[in-house]
Amino acid sequence: xxxxxxxxxxxxxxxxxxxxxxxxxxxxxxxxxxxxxxxxxxxxxxxxxxxxxxxxxxxxxxxxxxxxxxxxxxxxxxxxxxxxxxxxxxxxxxxxxxxxxxxxxxxxxxxxxxxxxxxxxxxxxxxxxxxxxxxxxxxxxxxxxxxxxxxxxxxxxxxxxxxxxxxxxxxxxxxxxxxxxxxxxxxxxxxxxxxxxxxxxxxxxxxxxxxxxxxxxxxxxxxxxxxxxxxxxxxxxxxxxxxxxxxxxxxxxxxxxxxxxxxxxxxxxxxxxxxxxxxxxxxxxxxxxxxxxxxxxxxxxxxxxxxxxxxxxxxxxxxxxxxxxxxxxxxxxxxxxxxxxxxxxxxxxxxxxxxxxxxxxxxxxxxxxxxxxxxxxxxxxxxxxxxxxxxxxxxxxxxxxxxxxxxxxxxxxxxxxxxxxxxxxxxxxxxxxxxxxxxxxxxxxxxxxxxxxxxxxxxxxxxxxxxxxxxxxxxxxxxxxxxxxxxxxxxxxxxxxxxxxxxxxxxxxxxxxxxxxxxxxxxxxxxxxxxxxxxxxxxxxxxxxxxxxxxxxxxxxxxxxxxxxxxxxxxxxxxxxxx
Numbered sequence: 082x083x084x085x086x087x088x089x090x091x092x093x094x095x096x097x098x099x100x101x102x103x104x105x106x107x108x109x110x111x112x113x114x115x116x117x118x119x120x121x122x123x124x125x126x127x128x129x130x131x132x133x134x135x136x137x138x139x140x141x142x143x144x145x146x147x148x149x150x151x152x153x154x155x156x157x158x159x160x161x162x163x164x165x166x167x168x169x170x171x172x173x174x175x176x177x178x179x180x181x182x183x184x185x186x187x188x189x190x191x192x193x194x195x196x197x198x199x200x201x202x203x204x205x206x207x208x209x210x211x212x213x214x215x216x217x218x219x220x221x222x223x224x225x226x227x228x229x230x231x232x233x234x235x236x237x238x239x240x241x242x243x244x245x246x247x248x249x250x251x252x253x254x255x256x257x258x259x260x261x262x263x264x265x266x267x268x269x270x271x272x273x274x275x276x277x278x279x280x281x282x283x284x285x286x287x288x289x290x291x292x293x294x295x296x297x298x299x300x301x302x303x304x305x306x307x308x309x310x311x312x313x314x315x316x317x318x319x320x321x322x323x324x325x326x327x328x329x330x331x332x333x334x335x336x337x338x339x340x341x342x343x344x345x346x347x348x349x350x351x352x353x354x355x356x357x358x359x360x361x362x363x364x365x366x367x368x369x370x371x372x373x374x375x376x377x378x379x380x381x382x383x384x385x386x387x388x389x390x391x392x393x394x395x396x397x398x399x400x401x402x403x404x405x406x407x408x409x410x411x412x413x414x415x416x417x418x419x420x421x422x423x424x425x426x427x428x429x430x431x432x433x434x435x436x437x438x439x440x441x442x443x444x445x446x447x448x449x450x451x452x453x454x455x456x457x458x459x460x461x462x463x464x465x466x467x468x469x470x471x472x473x474x475x476x477x478x479x480x481x482x483x484x485x486x487x488x489x490x491x492x493x494x495x496x497x498x499x500x501x502x503x504x505x506x507x508x509x510x511x512x513x514x515x516x517x518x519x520x521x522x523x524x525x526x527x528x529x530x531x532x533x534x535x536x537x538x539x540x541x542x543x544x545x546x547x548x549x550x551x552x553x554x555x556x557x558x559x560x561x562x563x564x565x566x567x568x569x570x571x572x573x574x575x576x577x578x579x580x581x582x583x584x585x586x587x588x589x590x591x592x593x594x595x596x597x598x599x600x601x602x603x604x605x606x607x608x609x610x611x612x613x614x615x616x617x618x619x620x621x622x623x624x625x626x627x628x629x630x631x632x633x634x635x636x637x638x639x640x641x642x643x644x645x646x647x648x649x650x651x652x653x654x655x656x657x658x659x660x
Contacts, residue, residue, distance in 0.1 A: 231264035233288050233314050242296040244412035245312055251406040255397050258310055260409060263317035288314040294412040295337045296351045303340045308372045325405035331366045332408040334359055339373035346541040353385060355413035357435050360389055362427040369394040384442035419574040432578050446523035481647035483509035484528055486537035492560055494538060495630045503633055507644050533647035538629055539567040551579030554643040559586045561594060562608035562623030583639050593628040
């Protein structure tokens with residue numbers, strides 16, 4: 082029984098060593114592991130090494146989880162249990178084992194001791210190059226970060242979206258809602274001499290994955306409306322070769338513009354931002370293939386798409402031709418609400434880098450709008466020239482610009498006119514912006530990009546905070562029952578962009594619901610308890626049937642604070658010149 086126990090312990094230690102060698106490339110820890118195992122073998126006095134067999138381990142990705150398939154015997158040292166009658170000539174000697182330990186450590190530490198290149202290792206001496214086993218075993222690397230040719234790899238670990246990568250001979254077949262990956266070789270690169278046809282004469286399927294390329298994976302109701310794609314890996318038969326109608330030499334990104342498209346928040350959060358996150362590392366050398374293609378969406382966001390891709394987008398369902406690509410990314414990566422996680426981006430890109438894309442996308446059109454405005458202003462030039470010279474002061478202080486995003490219907494500010502007057506009295510140049518679905522984004526961008534402060538009531542239009550310059554002030558009016566959503570979807574992302582964010586939580590008396598419910602009703606005094614009843618209650622009560630009447634005395638304090646900050650910032654150069 083003791084012998085069996087020691088055999089189990091030694092096998093466990095051997096597995097630990099194997100795991101250490103395969104996963105953690107820390108030279109010191111490997112040396113210590115070898116030394117401990119050798120000491121354990123020498124002190125046991127019951128075991129001797131008979132044989133060591135190594136087989137290759139392989140990885141298979143499915144359902145978002147990594148399934149490691151191993152031959153249990155191939156990863157352990159073949160150890161023979163014995164007793165006092167075993168052959169003493171084969172018994173490991175302590176001195177010999179210590180010598181082996183030192184030799185092993187010497188080989189592992191040699192690169193550090195003799196200043197070899199940092200990428201030199203024992204693995205490289207066995208023909209494993211960068212991007213091979215070493216990168217595949219990097220425990221910090223995301224799933225599917227490095228795949229071999231002829232492979233489909235799907236990462237389904239995120240609650241927000243699935244993403245699959247196909248590498249090799251990728252071909253579209255819109256009629257069957259399929260993307261095929263053809264291969265005449267095994268994934269390990271060796272030629273396969275087995276027939277590529279089944280008994281029925283059909284091409285053999287090697288792998289079949291299904292994916293809905295939209296970034297709201299957890300919302301079953303909306304995901305059921307998204308077209309599903311079949312990703313199929315087949316072994317190609319030379320007799321039944323599939324031709325390409327259009328051959329591309331750059332990768333493709335497949336995604337859907339269905340779902341909640343039509344709502345500006347979802348258009349940016351679920352579509353445009355994830356598209357930037359997924360494709361920016363390709364440096365515009367990528368083709369966008371769109372499911373549930375909308376001409377109006379292309380028109381609306383064409384300026385942004387042109388800065389992410391050098392190629393025209395493809396309507397997956399409408400274009401019946403077979404498009405061939407060397408690689409395909411199916412689905413989009415999403416980090417968080419309206420933001421970019423720099424730690425997950427190549428080159429540590431941030432949300433500010435995305436905003437730079439918006440700047441470059443809209444400024445050509447904005448310059449045209451400015452020229453139109455200047456031509457209109459030219460009509461009043463005579464009146465301006467008739468003013469006495471003393472009135473034209475190049476050193477005149479500039480008023481901060483306040484933009485109020487106005488809402489129609491629910492969550493409107495019912496005393497908006499009084500708010501405008503108060504803003505002007507404080508010293509702002511006030512502009513009321515009433516965007517709708519038909520409003521050109523460049524015009525909204527121009528109004529907000531040139532502003533110092535933006536005010537708006539919680540809702541999808543708050544997505545336009547992305548158009549503000551970092552350092553600007555964003556005041557979000559938060560109606561009853563919307564605090565969590567307001568802070569999560571807009572407040573926190575705004576601060577990540579570098580805005581000065583002020584969340585103004587209204588009091589029950591500032592809500593139109595105050596006239597509809599008893600003063601002690603949970604709807605007014607405990608919105609959290611109402612929210613626990615479900616989204617439909619929140620949507621019906623707080624989003625669909627609530628307007629806001631601001632307490633201007635209370636709100637003024639926030640607005641004055643925003644003015645003081647913006648005025649000092651806007652006229653900083655004036656003060657420097659006057660000194």
